[in-house]
């Protein structure tokens with residue numbers, strides 16, 4: 001299907017983009033890689049009068065290092081993140097999760113910022129953002145910026161802390177240098193969205209788990225962080241028996257969907273299996 005007619009604007013700075021959003025209000029829609037927005041426009045689930053393309057704004061592109069943080073521009077493509085040595089070294093679980101997203105064509109167009117703002121609970125970027133305790137930088141209508149912790153960013157299904165007239169500009173990630181990492185994604189066929197996914201990153205010391213972070217994909221209306229499991233893992237040896245016991249309650253309090261890929265109880269069972277596998281792999285066991 002062909003989208004309804006719209007005007008097109010390609011600002012060259014965040015300032016210009018924010019001004020355009022203020023001028024056009026809810027008649028405007030921001031375009032990043034278009035991998036979620038364009039299908040929506042083609043199905044006419046949304047028909048904005050104007051599309052504001054962020055693709056010509058250099059300040060939203062690329063990965064940089066600021067002291068003990070990595071800073072990823074919202075318009076950085078999945079492919080650019082995968083090519084980044086800095087992300088592989090300091091935020092490995094993000095690289096590993098992105099490696100499982102869709103196919104190379106989509107990874108060359110889709111952006112990390114677009115995926116985070118789209119906030120599909122089956123998307124693979126939210127769980128690593130939680131596990132890495134990322135912070136999301138949002139530029140507002142008055143030109144001011146605010147920073148929101150990943151845990152406060154995802155508010156509901158397809159809903160984030162980015163409000164009307166605002167843009168996500170950067171993702172700030174504390175460096176997790178030396179942490180082991182793994183993303184365990186369960187799908188029926190390749191290139192599918194996660195039925196369930198688990199992002200795990202682990203710091204080991206003297207053969208035991210010293211710190212662990214676990215994020216869950218598609219176990220509720222938003223990505224979730226499994227804090228009680230993280231606490232239970234601390235001090236445990238990275239053995240199958242110890243990790244199995246520590247992650248047994250990972251699905252407690254979650255509310256995963258039921259659909260043609262599996263019902264809610266099946267997903268809860270999957271989450272315990274995948275979390276064990278992800279933690280053991282992250283710990284190098």
Ligand SMILES: Cc1cc2nc3c(=O)[nH]c(=O)nc-3n(C[C@H](O)[C@H](O)[C@H](O)COP(=O)(O)OP(=O)(O)OC[C@H]3O[C@@H](n4cnc5c(N)ncnc54)[C@H](O)[C@@H]3O)c2cc1C
Nearest residue numbers: 030032033034035036037102110111114115123124167168
């Ligand atoms: C066939 C197919 C398979 C896929 N499989 C997977 C998969 O396995 N795993 C997975 O995680 N994802 C998958 N995706 C989704 C893909 O990851 C998308 O790229 C991503 O969801 C959106 O990123 P985008 O840059 O294309 O954003 P767009 O589609 O351009 O935008 C998405 C939404 O975010 C808003 N937006 C974008 N950037 C900003 C910003 N900086 N500030 C404010 N608002 C913004 C837009 O207005 C829009 O509402 C798949 C997509 C397709 C088409």
